[in-house]
Amino acid sequence: MINTKYFSIGISLLALVIVLAYVRYADQKIKSYENVNRVMEDGSIAPADLDESLMQPSLAISFDLPASASFSGEAVPMELPDVRERLDKELHVNTYWHNNTIFLMKRAHRWFPQIEAILKKNNIPDDFKYLPLIESGLMNDISPKDAVGFWQIVKSAGKENGLEITDQVDERYDPIKATEAACRYLNKAYKKFGNWTSVAASYNRGMGGIERAIENQNVSSYYDLYLNDETARYVFRIIACKEIIEHPAKYGFNVKESHLYNPEPLRYVTVNETIPDLIAFAQKNGTNYKLLKRHNPWLRDEKLVVKKGKTYRIALPA
Structure with a gap:
């Protein structure tokens, strides 16, 4: 029979050997990092140049709603x-969707001035610049x-509202x-x-969809309508993004101005x-195909057939 006394001693010695081996391994692992100044409580490595603020626990805060x-x-x-x-829901969803909201802020800095100018020219309220923000994240999706x-x-809808859409040209990809x-x-x-809130809702649901809902439910306000989930959230998403982008610090965002995306200098060639x-x-023209496509995503082929009397304006890096 196995002597339980010696068996227990053997198990204890084996456990001690394993612990000592792990300690030695961990010590060697730590020393293998040249820029390490500490090991976190969970055993992860903290680089020497890590911003101290990033070492604090992540906070989940319930924010006050704006008074109006x-x-x-x-x-x-x-x-x-x-x-x-x-x-309240949309404010918290968009606040804690950190990486997405940060990139929305960065892209907005590039595109909002151009979108604002077009809205103003067409007598559309400035708040409508947030529609493409929530529709696509200001990306050609x-x-x-x-x-x-x-x-x-x-x-x-593109053709109905004056856009050229063919196999070679699709102006839906042209942000302007x-x-x-x-x-x-x-x-x-x-x-x-006759009101802009219903107009915004119709951009998601369609004019016919909102018109039928208003008639069937005998109400006039978007906020009184019973709608499908996507349209019911739509205007609130716009308002939430507007609130966060206009007051980023209130919602915990600190995006340096140098991190924002700027408009790129361009020159134009008419063909x-x-x-x-x-x-x-x-x-x-002194560039490459990648940059040509970056600045002219509406070009959908490797060639461009130009019909008689037609002209196109092609953007190139300045």
Whole structure:
């Protein structure tokens, strides 16, 4: 039979050997880092140049709602409990979606001035600049429903509002022309609804969808409508993003000005004849195909056929 006394001693010695081996391994691992000045409580390595603020525990804070809120000069009825809770939800969702919200702030710095100028020219309230922010994150994305670009425009709506959409040219990918097209839609919607909050909701649900909901439910305010979840959240998402971007410090964001994305200096070439090879065209004009596509995402092919009487304005790095 096994002597339990010696067996227990053997187990204890084995455990001691394992512990000593692990301690030695950990010590060697720590010394292998040249820029380490401490080991965190959880055993992770802290670089010597790590910002002290990043070593503090991550805080989850419930924020006070603003005393009042508005969209395009139209008051949000904050006295309604469900309205307060819906805005509360979107403020916290977008605040704690840190990486996404930070990049929204960075891209907004590049694109908002250009979008603001177009909105103003078309008599659209400035708050509508937040629509492409929540639609696409100011990126040329394609949705599962084939909505395209900053403003997430479907093909039929794009053509209806003056955009060229072919196999070679798709102006939904042009942030400037897409904004112009969106303004045409928004002005038509305002003529129908007479208030900008319903106009914004219709951008998500469609003019017909909002019009039917208003008629069926016999109410006139977006905030009184029972809607599908996406449209019910839509305007609140806009208001929440507006609040966070206008008051970033209140919600814990500290994005240095030097970290924001700036507009890139460009020059423009007007073309009125076919370009058989856009790669060669880019090189001839002192750039490369990657940058040509970066600044002209509306070019959808490696060539551009230009019909008689048609011209295109192509952006190139300055």
